[in-house]
Amino acid sequence: MPRFALKIEYDGSPFAGWQRQADQPSVQGAVEAALARLEPGPHTIAAAGRTDSGVHATGQVAHCDLMRDWDPFRLSEALTYHLKPLPVAIIDCAGVADDWHARFTATERRYLFRLIARRAPLTVEAGGIWQVKMPLDVAAMQVGADHLLGRHDFTTFRAALCQADSPVRTLDELRIEKVPTHAGQLLHIHVRARSFLHNQVRSIVGTLERVGSGAWQPDDVRTALLARDRAACGPVSPPHGLYLAGVTYPDDPFRNA
Known part of the structure; x- marks a missing residue:
């Protein structure tokens, strides 16, 4: 077949x-x-x-x-x-x-999370971006994100019902990009790893938003990671800002398609 x-x-x-x-x-x-x-x-x-x-x-x-x-x-x-x-x-x-x-x-999965800070409601892109009201400190968010790079026990950042055998994963990229937009502050959060835990990306983004808003300090992300406790995680971001952006294979089947 x-x-x-x-x-x-x-x-x-x-x-x-x-x-x-x-x-x-x-x-x-x-x-x-x-x-x-x-x-x-x-x-x-x-x-x-x-x-x-x-x-x-x-x-x-x-x-x-x-x-x-x-x-x-x-x-x-x-x-x-x-x-x-x-x-x-x-x-x-x-x-x-x-x-x-x-x-x-597959050897790698790439996710994109779109987050916008602005007071006016979304119209054209409603349902495709997570909107928050207050401006975010992107530099502080990146400092917090850097604590999660590499191989760690991500128990804090996975769903309680996650069925993965191990909470250990290697995060190869967690990069926050400022994207020009006509209104507000648009961020693209790029996440790359071989594999992910259930709700891992949304848990990370929700926690980083707390850093950007000033409710958390960047080092609080490391403290949460080391706690290995789901209760130490920030709020889980909503699903509509998240996109599975790509999958990598040793030999790309679509290269010559």
Whole structure:
């Protein structure tokens, strides 16, 4: 059975997350239903990361096995057509080896969190950015963020129901970028690691916002990390500012697609 890698973009607002659920809409369920319009199912696809309810993606990657040896471009076009009117699109497609796996072959995941500080309500980008009212001290936020770089026990920054075997992860990048905007203070928080714990990015961003607002000092982030206690974490940021921005593989399947 030919295997295909799919690069997927979606607005997570109407979904209860990536993972298929029996009684709620999911991105996985939507893509599998579209596949069933092309070939008899049932279909089961696997993704690089299971995004939570309300979280978006600009570079999610999944793989599927089909009976027909589709032209990748035609497959992406057909799937996107059958996904309408849902806010899901197949933005790239490539044939891959039978043992290639969207999750287990991946060597890195990249997330982007968008945060804006301004008093006026959002209009055009409502639902795609976390808005706070007061200006943020970006330099202090970066100092706090630097305490989290490297390999640590991230018990403080993972959900209580996280099912990962170990809380130890290596954070390769946690960078706060100031982005020009017509109104307010727009920040892009770039996070990069091989793998993440459940709610890790949102927990980190919520804590850094407390530093930016002045409620925490930068060194309080290190204290929270060393506590290895979920109760020491700052508030968890809302999901709508978070995007799965990309996945890295040893040999990029989309390079020549």
